[in-house]
Amino acid sequence: MILEARNISFRYGEKSREILKDFSLKAESTERVGLVAPSGFGKTTLCKILSGYEKPDSGQVLLDGKPLDFYGSYCPVQLIWQHPEQAINPRLRMKSVLEEGDNVSPDLIKRLGIEADWMNRFPAELSGGEMQRFCIARALGQRTQFLLADEISTMLDLITQSQIWHFLMDETEKRKIGMIVVSHSPELLEKVCTRIVDLQKE
Numbered sequence: 732m733i734l735e736a737r738n739i740s741f742r743y744g745e746k747s748r749e750i751l752k753d754f755s756l757k758a759e760s761t762e763r764v765g766l767v768a769p770s771g772f773g774k775t776t777l778c779k780i781l782s783g784y785e786k787p788d789s790g791q792v793l794l795d796g797k798p799l800d801f802y803g804s805y806c807p808v809q810l811i812w813q814h815p816e817q818a819i820n821p822r823l824r825m826k827s828v829l830e831e832g833d834n835v836s837p838d839l840i841k842r843l844g845i846e847a848d849w850m851n852r853f854p855a856e857l858s859g860g861e862m863q864r865f866c867i868a869r870a871l872g873q874r875t876q877f878l879l880a881d882e883i884s885t886m887l888d889l890i891t892q893s894q895i896w897h898f899l900m901d902e903t904e905k906r907k908i909g910m911i912v913v914s915h916s917p918e919l920l921e922k923v924c925t926r927i928v929d930l931q932k933e
């Protein structure tokens with residue numbers, strides 16, 4: 732599959748500066764594309780647009796040539812946010828958080844190191860890293876075709892980072908899920924990505 736941002740322009744309301752201007756990008760399912768740009772440049776904004784959380788003022792997001800709406804109620808382009816605690820309903824137990832995903836496989840949950848005992852807890856009863864594993868699992872439901880990872884491992888220790896990235900590379904390669912990876916770490920992008928795009932040069 733091909734995920735495409737075609738001539739996207741976007742600003743947050745009338746008073747905001749234009750964050751994206753006639754921006755275009757194409758990524759294939761076989762790729763892991765790293766996005767680099769300085770803080771505040773618009774990387775998260777681009778991820779939100781690519782996953783349908785924000786609508787561009789002009790231009791289109793296309794998956795295999797079709798707008799995201801075409802794919803129905805489950806968006807095949809899933810975003811994993813930088814701060815898991817902001818991406819989870821604090822009133823839900825973790826098993827219900829996973830049910831928000833699209834038939835997340837029990838095997839995948841196990842491979843992510845999610846422990847059975849965590850399922851009945853509320854988000855506030857987990858560490859940031861434990862919560863992020865749930866967000867990753869939830870984003871990898873059956874119909875996911877592209878995964879956008881926006882600074883997802885910044886809060887994790889190096890061993891956990893390495894476990895999670897090995898898992899993600901393995902899982903997305905097996906299922907031919909494309910990835911877009913945002914990080915301020917050149918070392919991480921170098922290790923994980925098949926191609927790096929500098930937004931300042933686009």
Ligand SMILES: Nc1ncnc2c1ncn2[C@@H]1O[C@H](COP(=O)(O)OP(=O)(O)OP(=O)(O)O)[C@@H](O)[C@H]1O
Binds near residue numbers: 743771773775776
């Ligand atoms: N909801 C919002 N309303 C108004 N402005 C916003 C909103 N969200 C982000 N912005 C502004 O849009 C610009 C781009 O923000 P964005 O979070 O996309 O940058 P970023 O490149 O991901 O930054 P960082 O690397 O620091 O995470 C920033 O100037 C930010 O202040």
